[in-house]
Amino acid sequence: MTSTFSADIALILPELILAVGALALLLVGAYRGEGSSRLVGLGGMAVILVALFFTACAGTGETAHGFNDMVVVDGFGRFMKVLVLIGALVAIPMSVDFLKRAGADRFEFPVLILLATAGMMLMVSANDLITLYVGLELQSLSLYVLAAFLRDDARSTEAGLKYFVLGALSSGMLLYGCSLIYGFSGTTNFSDLAKGIATLGEHGAGIGLVVGIVFLVAGLAFKVSAVPFHMWTPDVYEGSPTPVTAFFAAAPKVAAMALFLRALTTPFGEIVAQWQQIIIFVSIASMLLGAFAAIGQTNMKRLLAYSSIGHVGYALVGLAAGGEQGIRGVLVYMAIYMVMTLGTFGVLLVMRKDGKPVESIADFAGLGRTHPWLAFVMAAFMFSLAGIPPLAGFFAKFYVFISAIEHGLYTLSVIGMLSSVVSAFYYLRVVKVMYFDAPEGQLETPFPLASRVVVTVTGAVTVLYFIVPGPLVAIAGAAAKTLVR
């Protein structure tokens, strides 16, 4: 446990690079004034790339604890951090064109993305309830500001305010849970908690500790937008600027899911029976709500919000199953979901009609005739989100459900499959509107380059994933092994 300070610093090098980079870029922006957003944006991407390099390549690849066991760096954390960094890396260029047209291309945007990412990285490697909380708040506070970034737009400010108020409520619940856990165990540290709980035996955790865990799960469920703590999602997704929504659906969700997995499996792995039923309930409720509530939506961003609630439900199936295989399923799911959702939002971001960004499903009418390639990629994303083989989304669902079946959670799997069928309805409706409805109006061309690149790359990954599904699953499997010992 006695590690030197320099070893500790080396452990959180990617986080430090992000934080220091954000400070430097803030200074650049403050001195260069208005119009430095492009420079700061490029700088932000460079900082994220450096952090990505150090996350993926530096270190021995072994599990290491630092800062008096406050953080842990392991294969699981590295996998999730790479996903988070990719999500953040894509968010900056995708936002440039949108924000410029909205008259809000300010240099604080990339800086806030960097700080939020630093918070997410800290969440992923948290090994203590205190680190968990400060990381979560660093992330959330940046996201509240990003949601309200178009401050002259009523919907954007409303989204920011709603997110802030409900986020504060969920933080309160989370903290209350943490305090109960601390009160009944005398420690906030995950390793100590695991040791202490191991002395209690299978069912001896006591009501106090379990109530603490319930509050903790409630707070975390809010952050991943799982039912019954999902109320904020559609409003915030709809109101926020589209590139911010794309970012919300990708990086923070991955980070919060990583936190969810680690906070439940590391300290409370011994008392699975106590929290498994909560996860099963949350998972079933999310899948069903995601499937049924999205049917009536006409706004694409709201539809994607409900779809993301549903997908969180599917990912939680893996956590409910638990074990190495279940965790691997969640990791694969989050990776593929992130690619699909970034691609879908990329399509939304390239489309503009009459000087306004396209948001309603009706605006997709006739896309198959006017822009066949874009329609094809969008159709691929929709089929993939619905989980139809041979697209990537099918494999994501496959791995979580197979782990659930092997752990004997048949009811959960059957409900999951059924809700997946129901949700296919609204994904396919988008495809139907694109190919069988008459086109209305013209899309503005040329499309913004960054979003086009994102759509192309994510589209290629989604369509061609079935050729080499092995590597991702192998990496995720190795990562899951480090979490479940």
Next chain:
Amino acid sequence: MTISALVFYLFACITVGSAVMVISSRNPVHSVLFLILAFFNSAGLFLLLGAEFLSMILVIVYVGAVAVLFLFVVMMLDVNFTELRQGFLQYLPVGGLIGLILLVELLLVLGSWTVIPDAATFAAARAPDIAAVSNTDAIGRIMYTQYLLPFQTAGAILLVAMIGAIVLTLRHRPGVKRQVISAQVSRTMKTAVEVKKVQPGQGI
């Protein structure tokens, strides 16, 4: 012994009493003043516990800075607090019921508690030996060594709050006079001072 007990009850009673007054007094300025009283008495409680550093910090930071800031804000903002409180009675039954249910549930939880056997060891392991170091030293070691990382991250959170406040509210209005240092420095006597010959007995 009895004296310290008496002092404790004095401080505790005044703290609770002034806390009640903070939320119940009609005049917001009175609320802030009662808040200051509550802070002072809690500082006294800390002193009784032997935490002299915390007690002084409470007086300096909370009374000296935070409460005075509150006072300024309350006096400057013209908020109609009676209007804010209008819904209070209307929501009281439901809110009270929920609070009561929560209280009962908490009592049930506390009634059947089992603490992890090692809890005391875990709690003691993180804190320095209080017999060996002064309590200021102990707080310093816990905050800046043991929990350095969360402490620094909390600083980053405050930075985000600052950036957020600026991003969401700062507007560059045209026609505002600002200090331009280069223009100030490059002024010469010719542009800055005008010399007039004034004849005796006449105005300018």
